[in-house]
Amino acid sequence: MIFDILTIFPDFFRSPLREGVLHRGIEAGLISVNPVNLRDFTSDRHRTTDDRPFGGGEGMVMKPEPILRALESLQISPSDAKVILMSPRGRVFDQSIAQELAEQGRLVIICGRYEGIDQRISDHCVDMELSIGDYILSGGEVAALVVMEAVCRLVPGVLGCGDSARNDSFSNGILEHPHYTRPRSFRGWEVPQVLLSGDHAAIAKWRRREALRVTMCRRPDLLERARLDPEDLKLLDELREEKH
Numbered sequence: 001m002i003f004d005i006l007t008i009f010p011d012f013f014r015s016p017l018r019e020g021v022l023h024r025g026i027e028a029g030l031i032s033v034n035p036v037n038l039r040d041f042t043s044d045r046h047r048t049t050d051d052r053p054f055g056g057g058e059g060m061v062m063k064p065e066p067i068l069r070a071l072e073s074l075q076i077s078p079s080d081a082k083v084i085l086m087s088p089r090g091r092v093f094d095q096s097i098a099q100e101l102a103e104q105g106r107l108v109i110i111c112g113r114y115e116g117i118d119q120r121i122s123d124h125c126v127d128m129e130l131s132i133g134d135y136i137l138s139g140g141e142v143a144a145l146v147v148m149e150a151v152c153r154l155v156p157g158v159l160g161c162g163d164s165a166r167n168d169s170f171s172n173g174i175l176e177h178p179h180y181t182r183p184r185s186f187r188g189w190e191v192p193q194v195l196l197s198g199d200h201a202a203i204a205k206w207r208r209r210e211a212l213r214v215t216m217c218r219r220p221d222l223l224e225r226a227r228l229d230p231e232d233l234k235l236l237d238e239l240r241e242e243k244h
Helices: 020-027 064-073 095-102 119-125 141-152 162-166 200-218 230-243
Strands: 002-007 032-037 082-092 106-111 128-131
Touching: 002 064, 002 141, 020 032, 020 141, 064 119, 082 095, 082 119, 082 141, 095 141, 106 141, 128 141, 200 230
Parallel strands: 002 032, 002 106, 082 106, 082 128
Antiparallel strands: none
């Protein structure tokens, strides 16, 4: 998986790429991250990447020329890569989109700044606009890191254990069950007895029940589109009775 990141702050990515899952994927040769400095594709001595908006108004707008030149320098075709613009107007990024993007061989992510980028780039060069939530950041770099990490986790071999990503919250439509580790008793707080029983079927049922419980309590909206079987529906009925 190749990530090309178009940004005016390429050094922003230096530290994150030396840590955690992204670093592991790079070291294993499973992913490659290429920060592209948009200022290298300007044509004036001040390396200007923004200008005042036509029609007036507050703020500045990122110019189209440096972005298009940077895209052209990558020599990609529509079949080679998907071009993504991080934008508050985009689709809200979620696990299903991460899974969709993980099937691509190459992602080009444009990090906007100021009031955004010239609309002509979005109209003619961008395949998908993505947002990581209903709030405003100073630029798309933080959002690009979120997308890269979520997608990187789904690249086979990056996590080491294939089940880790498959069992994450949202991967099967609901939140994940609670987790416990040693010690068994901590300040009088005990680990649920079923997890110590060695009964794998009982443990699996408890985990599914607790996953449904936490989803019902914290994100009931997820249950409306989750993949639930008859046993899940039965457990939800029991949980609702308990709640009332």
